[in-house]
Amino acid sequence: MIDSSFDRRDFLKVLGWGGAAVALSGCGNTSVEDGKETVVSYVEATDFMIPSIGVYYNSTCAQCDAGCSINGRVREGRVLKLEGNPASAINRGKLCGLGQAGVQHHYNPDRVREPLLRNGEKGETITWEKAYALIAEKLQGVSGEEIAFLTGAMSGHTKVLLENYLASFGCKNHFAYEAIAPGVVRAANKKAYGVAMPRYNINKAKLVLSFGADFLGNWVSPVHFSQQYGQFRKGVNGQRGVLVQVESKMTLTGANADRWLVVRPGTEGILALGLINALGAASGDVAAEVKDYDKARVSKDTGVSVEQIDKLVALLKSHTPSLVLAGSAAEGYAHGSQNAAAINLLNQVLGNVGKTVVGAASVPFPQMAPILGNTAALASVSDALDAGKYKVMFSCGVNPVFSAPTAMKFKEHFAKVGFKVAFAHYLDETALQADLVLPLDSALEDWGTSVPEYMAGDDAQINIQQPLMERLHANTRGFGDILLALLKQRNPESYKNYPDYYAYLRGAVLQNKNALGGEGADDDEFWNASLSNGILKLAGPVAGLSGGVSAGGLSLPNAPVADAQYPLHLIPSVNANLRDGRNANQPWLQESPDPLTTIVWDSWVEIHPKKAAELGIVEGDIVEVAGKNGSIKAQAYLFPGIHPDAISVPLGRGHDAMGRYAKGFGVNPFHILDAIFDKETGELAMHETRVKVSKTGQRVIVVKDEGAAGGKQMGKKIAVRTSTDKVDLSKEV
Amino acid sequence: MHRFLRLSILLVSLFAASSYAADATQAVKMTEDSLGPLVEQPIEFPHFRHAGDVNKEHPEKGGMQINCMYCHTFARRSAVAGIPPLQKCIGCHQSIESVRETPRIKKLFEYWEGSKDGKIAAKSPIPWKKVHDLPDFVRFNHERHIKRFVFQQNRPVQEACGYCHGDVKTMTVARRSKTLSMGFCVDCHKKDHLVSAEGGTAIGNQAYWYGFKKPVVNASMPLTAKGPNDCWQCHK
Numbered sequence: 008m009i010d011s012s013f014d015r016r017d018f019l020k021v022l023g024w025g026g027a028a029v030a031l032s033g034c035g036n037t038s039v040e041d042g043k044e045t046v047v048s049y050v051e052a053t054d055f056m057i058p059s060i061g062v063y064y065n066s067t068c069a070q071c072d073a074g075c076s077i078n079g080r081v082r083e084g085r086v087l088k089l090e091g092n093p094a095s096a097i098n099r100g101k102l103c104g105l106g107q108a109g110v111q112h113h114y115n116p117d118r119v120r121e122p123l124l125r126n127g128e129k130g131e132t133i134t135w136e137k138a139y140a141l142i143a144e145k146l147q148g149v150s151g152e153e154i155a156f157l158t159g160a161m162s163g164h165t166k167v168l169l170e171n172y173l174a175s176f177g178c179k180n181h182f183a184y185e186a187i188a189p190g191v192v193r194a195a196n197k198k199a200y201g202v203a204m205p206r207y208n209i210n211k212a213k214l215v216l217s218f219g220a221d222f223l224g225n226w227v228s229p230v231h232f233s234q235q236y237g238q239f240r241k242g243v244n245g246q247r248g249v250l251v252q253v254e255s256k257m258t259l260t261g262a263n264a265d266r267w268l269v270v271r272p273g274t275e276g277i278l279a280l281g282l283i284n285a286l287g288a289a290s291g292d293v294a295a296e297v298k299d300y301d302k303a304r305v306s307k308d309t310g311v312s313v314e315q316i317d318k319l320v321a322l323l324k325s326h327t328p329s330l331v332l333a334g335s336a337a338e339g340y341a342h343g344s345q346n347a348a349a350i351n352l353l354n355q356v357l358g359n360v361g362k363t364v365v366g367a368a369s370v371p372f373p374q375m376a377p378i379l380g381n382t383a384a385l386a387s388v389s390d391a392l393d394a395g396k397y398k399v400m401f402s403c404g405v406n407p408v409f410s411a412p413t414a415m416k417f418k419e420h421f422a423k424v425g426f427k428v429a430f431a432h433y434l435d436e437t438a439l440q441a442d443l444v445l446p447l448d449s450a451l452e453d454w455g456t457s458v459p460e461y462m463a464g465d466d467a468q469i470n471i472q473q474p475l476m477e478r479l480h481a482n483t484r485g486f487g488d489i490l491l492a493l494l495k496q497r498n499p500e501s502y503k504n505y506p507d508y509y510a511y512l513r514g515a516v517l518q519n520k521n522a523l524g525g526e527g528a529d530d531d532e533f534w535n536a537s538l539s540n541g542i543l544k545l546a547g548p549v550a551g552l553s554g555g556v557s558a559g560g561l562s563l564p565n566a567p568v569a570d571a572q573y574p575l576h577l578i579p580s581v582n583a584n585l586r587d588g589r590n591a592n593q594p595w596l597q598e599s600p601d602p603l604t605t606i607v608w609d610s611w612v613e614i615h616p617k618k619a620a621e622l623g624i625v626e627g628d629i630v631e632v633a634g635k636n637g638s639i640k641a642q643a644y645l646f647p648g649i650h651p652d653a654i655s656v657p658l659g660r661g662h663d664a665m666g667r668y669a670k671g672f673g674v675n676p677f678h679i680l681d682a683i684f685d686k687e688t689g690e691l692a693m694h695e696t697r698v699k700v701s702k703t704g705q706r707v708i709v710v711k712d713e714g715a716a717g718g719k720q721m722g723k724k725i726a727v728r729t730s731t732d733k734v735d736l737s738k739e740v
Numbered sequence: 741m742h743r744f745l746r747l748s749i750l751l752v753s754l755f756a757a758s759s760y761a762a763d764a765t766q767a768v769k770m771t772e773d774s775l776g777p778l779v780e781q782p783i784e785f786p787h788f789r790h791a792g793d794v795n796k797e798h799p800e801k802g803g804m805q806i807n808c809m810y811c812h813t814f815a816r817r818s819a820v821a822g823i824p825p826l827q828k829c830i831g832c833h834q835s836i837e838s839v840r841e842t843p844r845i846k847k848l849f850e851y852w853e854g855s856k857d858g859k860i861a862a863k864s865p866i867p868w869k870k871v872h873d874l875p876d877f878v879r880f881n882h883e884r885h886i887k888r889f890v891f892q893q894n895r896p897v898q899e900a901c902g903y904c905h906g907d908v909k910t911m912t913v914a915r916r917s918k919t920l921s922m923g924f925c926v927d928c929h930k931k932d933h934l935v936s937a938e939g940g941t942a943i944g945n946q947a948y949w950y951g952f953k954k955p956v957v958n959a960s961m962p963l964t965a966k967g968p969n970d971c972w973q974c975h976k
């Protein structure tokens with residue numbers, strides 16, 4: 008009898024041969040499909056359409072709100088690849104990984120393709136005529152106060168149309184919600200500088216001190232900042248810029264810093280005031296405000312050593328101008344406004360305002376200016392829903408059922424609305440609650456204009472979005488087209504000249520041709536040139552910054568006290584790819600490794616090795632993270648770049664709807680956040696949640712790209728082997 | 741001993757499996773003279789009528805000597821030769837009354853105007869079947885070959901196309917008449933081909949010598965060069 012067990016090695020050898028045999032049979036003509044494959048030719052071709060040769064169109068990236076301009080390669084009528092449009096001052100020809108994945112949004116197999124009407128638990132396909140008629144019917148006899156429109160950040164002509172539509176009912180309930188937005192920092196900037204979003208000249212600074220602003224990863228306009236960062240590193244007059252990052256959990260920017268300082272969560276403002284005090288440059292009420300923040304106290308509160316504070320002060324003195332940034336890690340507390348104000352005060356004391364913090368150009372058409380999304384809007388809409396104020400509600404481009412903390416009970420409140428309409432690309436968590444789902448064109452099929460919040464160039468710019476190819480699915484519609492159709496129901500006379508949104512857009516742009524730099528140009532020529540540029544540049548007014556230095560109204564609370572029941576701070580981290588999770592159904596984003604942990608396709612709990620040792624946790628242990636408002640379970644990852652009293656779970660994963668690449672991968676930390684708000688702005692304090700961590704007894708192998716630290720490295724000893732709990736990341740690199 | 745026995749059994753069964761797989765994917769059996777299969781096309785397109793030589797005695801049996809590139813217009817501008825847009829066929833045929841009512845032309849117009857039974861919508865592309873196909877791991881560039889032989893060397897178009905496509909001007913529906921195997925390509929790339937100008941001629945925006953050795957100029961010998969011989973030229 009032959010022993011049927013095969014040696015693994017033999018098996019592989021044979022498999023190798025087998026593979027070769029298969030490969031051989033693939034040679035010659037066997038993989039050729041002579042006479043089988045159909046070759047489809049054009050019916051009518053224009054001169055520039057040559058098979059296998061690409062043509063390029065400029066448009067605007069819609070993956071996040073930074074407003075980078077894209078340049079898409081289109082071949083045989085299909086968009087294949089996106090790159091950056093060099094003409095844009097924002098991204099100057101570059102694009103981030105999230106932007107690159109825009110094609111996967113367009114070709115996504117899980118897009119909604121037909122208007123769907125709720126029939127019990129199911130969605131029934133209906134026609135657009137019926138959908139429009141239904142909306143008109145439901146709006147009959149409903150007053151403006153009983154209608155609400157929830158969107159993300161919005162600008163440009165769609166915003167104009169939407170406002171007009173709402174105005175036709177006398178409705179003032181337009182809420183712009185973004186789950187991750189620098190809402191607190193905007194308010195603090197407004198107070199300190201007089202504008203919500205100034206321009207930050209990272210490239211002109213000799214030192215950047217960033218309090219948790221992940222400007223290389225996801226903060227405000229990451230592609231733009233990354234380019235500035237490159238210039239900053241090359242240096243002004245040969246002096247290489249120094250980056251110091253202060254935060255409780257290392258971000259991508261923190262990983263690039265010369266010095267990374269870990270602070271106790273929530274004490275960023277205390278450190279900023281301590282620095283002002285130690286600099287000794289302040290006078291008047293500022294000096295009075297900071298006099299209690301001596302080094303010993305600051306060091307005790309923040310956990311940053313006196314030695315490090317001294318070093319930092321020396322750096323700030325020798326490197327001017329510098330730039331101090333307040334990021335999401337500083338603003339995410341109940342005293343977030345105070346933190347941000349203290350950090351901005353440091354900027355003022357250092358004399359950076361007017362040098363590295365300057366006014367930005369703005370578009371001279373206020374009706375097109377962006378409505379900025381924030382989390383305070385969610386709180387107000389949720390309360391109003393709870394009070395049963397709305398009979399009809401529209402939601403577009405947001406997914407609050409996924410991204411609102413369960414403690415806010417948004418889903419329950421939303422259910423109280425009589426008729427819910429969701430404009431959707433996917434059947435995400437919010438669309439699933441709706442009564443009517445209207446399928447939207449992808450960003451690569453639709454027309455539009457937008458005005459970026461962060462204006463990077465000397466000139467203001469309006470971004471143009473145009474289709475790179477024909478609609479993939481016959482029954483999706485552009486948001487602008489839908490709005491126009493709805494407006495025609497209300498006001499047929501005013502809009503009768505616009506057969507579609509394209510016509511409206513063209514008309515609106517040409518009407519302001521002179522202001523847009525097209526004075527004297529032929530209409531068609533100007534329009535075509537604008538489309539081919541993908542951007543309209545215009546000299547807009549530059550906001551002046553207010554110059555005063557004042558500590559008015561600043562009162563920082565003391566350092567937080569430990570909570571015995573929930574000893575750890577939960578830091579919901581924002582990953583450069585997944586951000587708030589709206590793009591989670593794009594598999595490239597799921598499979599591209601997190602830049603710091605290299606984990607793919609799953610969530611994890613970052614925990615400091617010392618804390619892990621204390622709790623007996625090793626990498627891969629499934630741990631339960633429990634707070635006052637629920638718990639999640641995920642694999643542990645030991646990470647020295649986090650404060651020992653904090654743990655971090657990335658946002659964006661943990662969908663239970665949306666599509667095959669999003670559903671069921673990872674966990675959603677949004678849901679366990681406590682509903683604590685910043686006291687001044689009402690923004691959700693994302694970093695305020697306290698939790699406890701316990702082992703569940705299960706263990707998995709963490710799927711990640713990273714190899715063992717200090718592995719073989721071709722014998723070159725590039726990185727020394729140090730056990731993770733011995734690593735001191737605050738050392739200068 | 742047993743180990744080898746086991747191995748050989750595995751090998752044999754795998755081989756059987758793979759040759760079975762080979763059979764299953766074997767689209768076409770090569771005939772002795774390497775002709776490809778007879779392909780049935782939606783319209784039996786008469787290449788000989790369009791590109792064939794003029795027949796003085798029986799003009800109706802001869803051709804019109806239309807340049808291949810008049811219809812396969814992408815060949816000189818792109819990697820793929822392309823099938824002419826339907827618009828092109830119609831462009832000529834709408835003014836050729838004499839054949840307007842023949843079955844093939846009636847069929848042609850069905851794709852443009854739509855068929856009476858409604859099975860073919862107006863302006864639909866004709867579902868031609870591919871006659872010359874290469875494996876997906878081979879990248880053949882028409883433009884380079886046309887530029888090289890037709891524009892640089894002034895060879896007749898039908899000759900240059902014919903190197904790989906055979907004598908299409910005598911065919912009705914085109915049929916593959918060369919093996920188009922790697923050996924076939926390499927055979928030609930090994931030969932010394934005449935080149936016209938010293939220093940090469942611009943092809944695309946590159947000198948013809950780009951990446952190859954410039955031949956030694958010897959006044960007594962004609963200037964020749966070989967086709968590229970790097971794997972990556974075709975297997976990109």
Ligand code: SF4
Nearest residue numbers: 068070071075103106
């Ligand atoms: S930062 Fe990235 S995702 Fe956002 S607009 Fe720019 S390219 Fe698109």
